[in-house]
Amino acid sequence: MDINHISPPPAIPYNPTKRLSKATSVLIPLTQEEIVRFRNYRGEGVARLTGKRKRAPSDEPEPIEKRPQKRHAGDVGVVVEHYNSRPDVGVVQRLESPIIGLKNFNNWVKSVLITRFGHPAFQRSQVSGPLSGSGRPRMGRGKVLDMGCGKGGDMTKWSKAHVRELIGADIAAISIDQARGRWNSLSQPRFDATFAAVDCYTQPLSKAFPPARLAQPFDVVSMQFCMHYAFETIQKARCMLDNVSKHLRSGGVFIGTIPNADWLLERLDNVPLNSEDLSFGNSVYKITFDNRERPLFGHKYWFFLQDAVENVPEYVVQWDNFVQMAADYGLFPVYKEEFHHVFEEHQDHPDFKPLLVRMKVVDDEGASAMDEDQWEAANIYIAFAFEKR
Secondary structure (H helix, E strand, C coil): CCHHHCCCCCCCCCCCCCCCCCHHHCCCCCCHHHHHHHHCCCCHHHHHHHCCCCCCCCCCCCCHHHCCCCCCCHHHHHHHHHHHHCCCCCHHHHCCCCCHHHHHHHHHHHHHHHHHHHHHHHHCCCCEEECECCCCCCEEECEEEEECCCCCCCHHHHHHCCCCEEEEEECCHHHHHHHHHHHHCCCCCECEEEEEECCCCCCCHHHCCCHHHHCCCEEEEEEECCHHHHHHCHHHHHHHHHHHHHCEEEEEEEEEEEECHHHHHHHHHCCCCCCCCCEEECCCEEEEECCCCCCCCCCEEEEEECCCEEEEEEECCCHHHHHHHHHCCCEEEEEEEEHHHHHHHHCCCCCHHHHHHHCCCECCCCCECCCHHHHHHHCCEEEEEEEEC
Protein backbone atom coordinates (compact mmCIF):
# COMPACT_ATOMS: atom_id res chain seq x y z
CA MET A 1 0.00 0.00 0.00
CA ASP A 2 1.33 3.40 -0.97
CA ILE A 3 0.83 5.51 2.18
CA ASN A 4 1.59 8.69 0.21
CA HIS A 5 -1.57 8.22 -1.85
CA ILE A 6 -4.13 7.36 0.83
CA SER A 7 -7.31 9.39 0.37
CA PRO A 8 -8.30 11.60 3.34
CA PRO A 9 -11.40 10.49 5.27
CA PRO A 10 -14.62 12.22 4.33
CA ALA A 11 -15.22 15.45 6.24
CA ILE A 12 -17.59 15.10 9.20
CA PRO A 13 -20.06 17.96 9.26
CA TYR A 14 -20.03 20.16 12.40
CA ASN A 15 -23.37 19.38 13.94
CA PRO A 16 -23.35 19.50 17.77
CA THR A 17 -26.47 18.04 19.37
CA LYS A 18 -26.78 20.58 22.22
CA ARG A 19 -26.15 23.86 20.47
CA LEU A 20 -27.64 27.10 21.76
CA SER A 21 -27.91 28.92 18.46
CA LYS A 22 -29.01 27.85 15.02
CA ALA A 23 -26.32 26.81 12.59
CA THR A 24 -27.43 29.53 10.22
CA SER A 25 -26.67 32.23 12.82
CA VAL A 26 -22.94 31.47 13.09
CA LEU A 27 -20.55 34.03 11.59
CA ILE A 28 -23.30 36.23 10.24
CA PRO A 29 -22.13 39.86 10.54
CA LEU A 30 -24.11 42.17 12.80
CA THR A 31 -26.15 44.84 11.15
CA GLN A 32 -25.44 48.50 11.92
CA GLU A 33 -28.65 48.63 13.96
CA GLU A 34 -27.53 45.63 16.06
CA ILE A 35 -24.11 47.19 16.68
CA VAL A 36 -25.73 50.33 18.10
CA ARG A 37 -28.15 48.29 20.20
CA PHE A 38 -25.44 46.13 21.81
CA ARG A 39 -23.15 49.10 22.36
CA ASN A 40 -25.82 50.77 24.51
CA TYR A 41 -26.97 47.58 26.21
CA ARG A 42 -27.07 47.79 30.02
CA GLY A 43 -27.37 44.36 31.59
CA GLU A 44 -28.45 43.68 35.16
CA GLY A 45 -24.85 43.74 36.50
CA VAL A 46 -24.05 47.08 34.86
CA ALA A 47 -27.28 48.56 36.16
CA ARG A 48 -26.43 47.49 39.73
CA LEU A 49 -22.92 48.94 39.59
CA THR A 50 -23.76 52.24 37.95
CA GLY A 51 -27.09 52.69 39.71
CA LYS A 52 -25.51 53.11 43.15
CA ARG A 53 -25.65 56.63 44.50
CA LYS A 54 -22.18 58.14 44.63
CA ARG A 55 -21.05 59.53 47.97
CA ALA A 56 -20.54 63.27 48.06
CA PRO A 57 -16.88 64.33 48.34
CA SER A 58 -15.66 65.04 51.87
CA ASP A 59 -12.74 66.94 53.36
CA GLU A 60 -12.24 64.20 55.95
CA PRO A 61 -10.12 61.16 55.02
CA GLU A 62 -11.92 57.84 54.85
CA PRO A 63 -11.88 56.11 58.26
CA ILE A 64 -9.06 53.59 58.59
CA GLU A 65 -11.42 50.79 59.57
CA LYS A 66 -13.31 51.20 56.26
CA ARG A 67 -10.18 51.05 54.12
CA PRO A 68 -8.41 47.82 53.17
CA GLN A 69 -5.21 47.58 55.19
CA LYS A 70 -2.15 48.04 52.99
CA ARG A 71 0.37 45.24 53.07
CA HIS A 72 4.00 46.26 53.28
CA ALA A 73 6.91 44.20 52.01
CA GLY A 74 10.52 43.80 53.13
CA ASP A 75 11.96 45.63 56.12
CA VAL A 76 9.03 48.06 56.19
CA GLY A 77 6.65 45.14 56.53
CA VAL A 78 8.61 43.77 59.50
CA VAL A 79 8.50 47.14 61.27
CA VAL A 80 4.78 47.72 60.58
CA GLU A 81 3.83 44.22 61.69
CA HIS A 82 5.86 44.63 64.88
CA TYR A 83 4.25 47.91 65.95
CA ASN A 84 0.76 46.88 64.86
CA SER A 85 0.99 43.69 66.88
CA ARG A 86 2.15 45.29 70.12
CA PRO A 87 -0.76 45.75 72.56
CA ASP A 88 -1.69 49.18 73.84
CA VAL A 89 -1.33 48.39 77.55
CA GLY A 90 -2.96 50.41 80.29
CA VAL A 91 -1.20 52.53 82.90
CA VAL A 92 -1.27 49.80 85.56
CA GLN A 93 0.19 47.13 83.27
CA ARG A 94 2.78 49.56 81.96
CA LEU A 95 4.09 50.06 85.49
CA GLU A 96 4.91 46.35 85.58
CA SER A 97 7.36 46.65 82.67
CA PRO A 98 10.86 45.40 83.57
CA ILE A 99 12.28 48.56 81.94
CA ILE A 100 9.78 51.05 83.35
CA GLY A 101 12.63 53.24 84.59
CA LEU A 102 14.07 53.48 81.06
CA LYS A 103 10.67 54.20 79.54
CA ASN A 104 10.02 56.96 82.08
CA PHE A 105 13.44 58.47 81.42
CA ASN A 106 12.84 58.50 77.65
CA ASN A 107 9.52 60.25 78.24
CA TRP A 108 11.24 62.80 80.49
CA VAL A 109 13.74 63.59 77.71
CA LYS A 110 10.87 64.12 75.26
CA SER A 111 9.16 66.40 77.77
CA VAL A 112 12.35 68.46 78.04
CA LEU A 113 12.47 68.82 74.24
CA ILE A 114 8.81 69.82 74.00
CA THR A 115 9.07 72.32 76.85
CA ARG A 116 12.38 73.86 75.88
CA PHE A 117 11.84 74.16 72.13
CA GLY A 118 8.15 73.51 71.49
CA HIS A 119 6.64 75.89 74.03
CA PRO A 120 8.39 79.02 72.66
CA ALA A 121 7.27 78.08 69.14
CA PHE A 122 3.68 77.65 70.34
CA GLN A 123 3.78 81.07 72.02
CA ARG A 124 4.65 82.66 68.66
CA SER A 125 2.00 80.66 66.81
CA GLN A 126 -0.78 82.16 64.74
CA VAL A 127 -2.97 79.13 65.57
CA SER A 128 -5.07 79.83 68.65
CA GLY A 129 -8.57 79.47 70.00
CA PRO A 130 -10.65 77.85 72.75
CA LEU A 131 -9.77 74.24 73.45
CA SER A 132 -12.36 71.70 72.26
CA GLY A 133 -15.10 70.98 74.77
CA SER A 134 -14.07 73.81 77.06
CA GLY A 135 -16.77 75.96 78.59
CA ARG A 136 -14.09 78.18 80.15
CA PRO A 137 -12.13 80.90 78.36
CA ARG A 138 -8.98 78.77 78.42
CA MET A 139 -7.04 79.11 75.18
CA GLY A 140 -4.98 76.59 73.24
CA ARG A 141 -2.16 77.80 71.03
CA GLY A 142 -0.05 76.12 68.40
CA LYS A 143 -0.23 73.38 65.81
CA VAL A 144 1.91 70.24 65.91
CA LEU A 145 2.66 67.40 63.51
CA ASP A 146 3.49 64.20 65.38
CA MET A 147 5.09 62.23 62.54
CA GLY A 148 5.49 58.63 63.58
CA CYS A 149 3.02 59.15 66.43
CA GLY A 150 2.59 55.41 66.99
CA LYS A 151 -0.11 54.63 69.54
CA GLY A 152 -0.21 58.24 70.75
CA GLY A 153 2.25 57.91 73.62
CA ASP A 154 2.93 61.65 73.66
CA MET A 155 -0.74 62.66 73.73
CA THR A 156 -0.62 63.76 77.37
CA LYS A 157 2.50 65.85 76.72
CA TRP A 158 0.72 67.76 73.95
CA SER A 159 -2.31 68.20 76.16
CA LYS A 160 -0.21 69.66 78.95
CA ALA A 161 1.43 71.98 76.42
CA HIS A 162 -2.10 73.33 75.68
CA VAL A 163 -1.72 72.93 71.92
CA ARG A 164 -4.66 73.93 69.74
CA GLU A 165 -4.35 71.31 67.00
CA LEU A 166 -2.53 68.01 66.39
CA ILE A 167 -1.97 66.04 63.21
CA GLY A 168 -0.89 62.46 63.95
CA ALA A 169 0.64 60.32 61.20
CA ASP A 170 2.09 56.82 61.32
CA ILE A 171 2.67 53.96 58.90
CA ALA A 172 1.03 51.43 61.24
CA ALA A 173 -2.76 51.63 60.76
CA ILE A 174 -3.66 49.71 63.92
CA SER A 175 -1.41 52.01 65.95
CA ILE A 176 -3.25 54.99 64.43
CA ASP A 177 -6.57 53.53 65.56
CA GLN A 178 -5.17 53.19 69.07
CA ALA A 179 -3.83 56.76 69.00
CA ARG A 180 -7.27 58.03 68.00
CA GLY A 181 -8.78 56.05 70.85
CA ARG A 182 -6.28 57.51 73.29
CA TRP A 183 -7.16 61.03 72.12
CA ASN A 184 -10.86 60.29 72.59
CA SER A 185 -10.16 59.21 76.16
CA LEU A 186 -8.41 62.45 77.14
CA SER A 187 -10.15 64.48 79.80
CA GLN A 188 -11.75 67.73 78.66
CA PRO A 189 -10.79 70.15 77.37
CA ARG A 190 -8.69 68.55 74.65
CA PHE A 191 -7.10 69.83 71.46
CA ASP A 192 -8.43 69.21 67.96
CA ALA A 193 -6.80 66.19 66.34
CA THR A 194 -6.74 64.33 63.02
CA PHE A 195 -5.05 60.97 62.50
CA ALA A 196 -4.13 59.01 59.38
CA ALA A 197 -2.08 55.99 58.41
CA VAL A 198 0.48 57.07 55.83
CA ASP A 199 4.08 56.25 54.97
CA CYS A 200 5.63 59.69 55.39
CA TYR A 201 8.89 58.39 53.93
CA THR A 202 7.40 57.58 50.50
CA GLN A 203 4.24 59.72 50.31
CA PRO A 204 3.42 63.40 50.84
CA LEU A 205 1.21 64.37 53.78
CA SER A 206 -1.36 65.62 51.28
CA LYS A 207 -1.94 61.97 50.33
CA ALA A 208 -3.56 61.34 53.71
CA PHE A 209 -4.84 64.69 55.01
CA PRO A 210 -7.33 67.07 53.36
CA PRO A 211 -6.02 70.48 52.21
CA ALA A 212 -7.95 72.30 54.93
CA ARG A 213 -5.93 70.49 57.62
CA LEU A 214 -2.62 71.45 56.02
CA ALA A 215 -3.47 75.03 55.01
CA GLN A 216 -2.15 76.52 58.26
CA PRO A 217 1.54 75.56 58.74
CA PHE A 218 2.82 73.69 61.77
CA ASP A 219 4.69 75.33 64.64
CA VAL A 220 6.33 72.08 65.73
CA VAL A 221 7.12 68.81 63.98
CA SER A 222 8.03 65.96 66.32
CA MET A 223 9.63 62.64 65.34
CA GLN A 224 10.37 60.47 68.36
CA PHE A 225 12.37 57.24 68.00
CA CYS A 226 11.32 56.79 64.37
CA MET A 227 13.26 59.05 62.00
CA HIS A 228 16.07 56.52 61.52
CA TYR A 229 13.74 54.26 59.52
CA ALA A 230 13.78 56.88 56.75
CA PHE A 231 17.51 56.43 56.22
CA GLU A 232 17.04 53.14 54.43
CA THR A 233 17.42 55.10 51.16
CA ILE A 234 18.23 58.66 50.15
CA GLN A 235 14.80 58.89 48.49
CA LYS A 236 13.02 58.07 51.76
CA ALA A 237 15.17 60.48 53.76
CA ARG A 238 14.43 63.31 51.34
CA CYS A 239 10.71 62.55 51.26
CA MET A 240 10.69 62.62 55.07
CA LEU A 241 12.52 65.97 55.19
CA ASP A 242 10.22 67.41 52.54
CA ASN A 243 7.18 66.45 54.65
CA VAL A 244 8.79 68.05 57.71
CA SER A 245 9.76 71.29 56.02
CA LYS A 246 6.97 71.85 53.48
CA HIS A 247 4.30 72.47 56.11
CA LEU A 248 6.49 73.90 58.91
CA ARG A 249 6.32 77.67 59.28
CA SER A 250 9.41 79.85 59.22
CA GLY A 251 10.70 79.97 62.79
CA GLY A 252 9.00 76.65 63.58
CA VAL A 253 10.98 73.82 65.15
CA PHE A 254 11.66 70.21 64.26
CA ILE A 255 12.41 68.09 67.34
CA GLY A 256 13.21 64.42 67.68
CA THR A 257 15.22 61.52 69.04
CA ILE A 258 17.42 59.15 67.04
CA PRO A 259 20.10 56.51 67.72
CA ASN A 260 23.59 57.95 68.16
CA ALA A 261 25.62 56.86 65.11
CA ASP A 262 28.97 57.58 66.81
CA TRP A 263 27.98 55.40 69.78
CA LEU A 264 26.77 52.57 67.52
CA LEU A 265 29.83 52.54 65.26
CA GLU A 266 32.27 52.79 68.14
CA ARG A 267 30.82 49.61 69.62
CA LEU A 268 30.81 47.92 66.23
CA ASP A 269 34.52 48.70 65.98
CA ASN A 270 35.03 47.04 69.36
CA VAL A 271 33.71 43.71 68.04
CA PRO A 272 36.77 41.53 67.29
CA LEU A 273 37.72 41.56 63.60
CA ASN A 274 37.61 37.76 63.40
CA SER A 275 34.07 37.59 64.82
CA GLU A 276 31.29 36.58 62.46
CA ASP A 277 28.68 37.72 64.99
CA LEU A 278 28.60 41.52 64.83
CA SER A 279 26.50 41.88 67.99
CA PHE A 280 26.74 43.78 71.27
CA GLY A 281 24.39 44.65 74.13
CA ASN A 282 23.40 43.62 77.63
CA SER A 283 20.40 42.13 79.44
CA VAL A 284 18.14 44.96 78.20
CA TYR A 285 19.11 45.46 74.56
CA LYS A 286 20.94 43.79 71.69
CA ILE A 287 22.20 45.25 68.41
CA THR A 288 23.38 43.12 65.49
CA PHE A 289 24.90 44.59 62.33
CA ASP A 290 24.72 42.78 58.99
CA ASN A 291 28.27 43.75 58.04
CA ARG A 292 31.02 46.29 58.69
CA GLU A 293 30.35 48.43 55.62
CA ARG A 294 29.33 52.02 56.31
CA PRO A 295 27.09 53.43 53.58
CA LEU A 296 25.39 56.77 54.17
CA PHE A 297 22.02 55.12 53.58
CA GLY A 298 20.82 51.59 54.18
CA HIS A 299 23.38 50.89 56.94
CA LYS A 300 21.20 48.28 58.61
CA TYR A 301 21.31 46.69 62.02
CA TRP A 302 18.79 44.63 64.02
CA PHE A 303 17.56 46.04 67.30
CA PHE A 304 16.07 44.29 70.30
CA LEU A 305 14.88 46.13 73.42
CA GLN A 306 13.29 44.22 76.26
CA ASP A 307 9.53 44.73 76.48
CA ALA A 308 9.60 47.26 73.65
CA VAL A 309 11.24 46.26 70.34
CA GLU A 310 11.36 42.70 69.06
CA ASN A 311 14.43 42.56 66.82
CA VAL A 312 13.43 44.88 63.98
CA PRO A 313 15.63 46.37 61.23
CA GLU A 314 16.86 49.93 61.81
CA TYR A 315 19.30 52.25 60.01
CA VAL A 316 22.24 54.36 61.09
CA VAL A 317 21.74 58.12 60.78
CA GLN A 318 25.13 59.76 60.31
CA TRP A 319 24.72 63.18 61.88
CA ASP A 320 26.79 65.28 59.46
CA ASN A 321 24.97 63.75 56.49
CA PHE A 322 21.62 64.45 58.17
CA VAL A 323 22.55 68.09 58.87
CA GLN A 324 23.74 68.62 55.31
CA MET A 325 20.52 67.20 53.85
CA ALA A 326 18.31 69.13 56.28
CA ALA A 327 19.91 72.40 55.16
CA ASP A 328 18.56 71.74 51.66
CA TYR A 329 15.09 72.03 53.20
CA GLY A 330 15.76 75.15 55.25
CA LEU A 331 16.25 73.23 58.51
CA PHE A 332 19.24 74.11 60.70
CA PRO A 333 20.34 72.48 63.99
CA VAL A 334 20.02 74.41 67.23
CA TYR A 335 20.44 71.51 69.65
CA LYS A 336 22.04 68.05 69.75
CA GLU A 337 22.85 66.12 72.93
CA GLU A 338 23.26 62.54 74.04
CA PHE A 339 20.58 61.48 76.49
CA HIS A 340 22.91 61.36 79.48
CA HIS A 341 24.03 64.93 78.69
CA VAL A 342 20.36 65.99 78.52
CA PHE A 343 20.04 64.62 82.04
CA GLU A 344 23.19 66.34 83.30
CA GLU A 345 22.10 69.64 81.77
CA HIS A 346 18.53 69.65 83.13
CA GLN A 347 18.52 67.54 86.31
CA ASP A 348 18.73 70.62 88.56
CA HIS A 349 16.48 72.86 86.46
CA PRO A 350 13.60 74.27 88.57
CA ASP A 351 11.04 72.86 86.12
CA PHE A 352 12.65 69.60 85.08
CA LYS A 353 14.01 68.44 88.43
CA PRO A 354 10.51 68.07 89.97
CA LEU A 355 9.40 66.45 86.71
CA LEU A 356 11.99 63.71 87.23
CA VAL A 357 10.20 62.77 90.44
CA ARG A 358 6.66 63.13 89.03
CA MET A 359 7.55 60.93 86.07
CA LYS A 360 9.20 58.41 88.43
CA VAL A 361 12.63 58.62 86.82
CA VAL A 362 14.01 59.11 90.33
CA ASP A 363 12.41 58.82 93.76
CA ASP A 364 12.10 61.56 96.39
CA GLU A 365 15.65 60.83 97.53
CA GLY A 366 17.03 61.16 94.00
CA ALA A 367 17.70 57.44 93.53
CA SER A 368 17.35 56.32 89.90
CA ALA A 369 14.67 53.86 88.84
CA MET A 370 17.09 52.52 86.20
CA ASP A 371 19.77 49.90 86.71
CA GLU A 372 23.11 50.06 84.89
CA ASP A 373 21.89 48.07 81.88
CA GLN A 374 18.91 50.38 81.38
CA TRP A 375 21.13 53.44 81.69
CA GLU A 376 23.43 52.07 78.98
CA ALA A 377 20.42 51.43 76.73
CA ALA A 378 19.19 55.00 77.29
CA ASN A 379 22.48 56.37 76.02
CA ILE A 380 22.01 54.78 72.62
CA TYR A 381 20.03 57.91 71.72
CA ILE A 382 20.50 61.61 71.10
CA ALA A 383 17.94 64.43 71.24
CA PHE A 384 17.88 67.15 68.58
CA ALA A 385 16.12 70.35 67.57
CA PHE A 386 16.21 72.15 64.19
CA GLU A 387 14.75 75.52 63.24
CA LYS A 388 13.08 76.34 59.93
CA ARG A 389 14.64 79.44 58.35
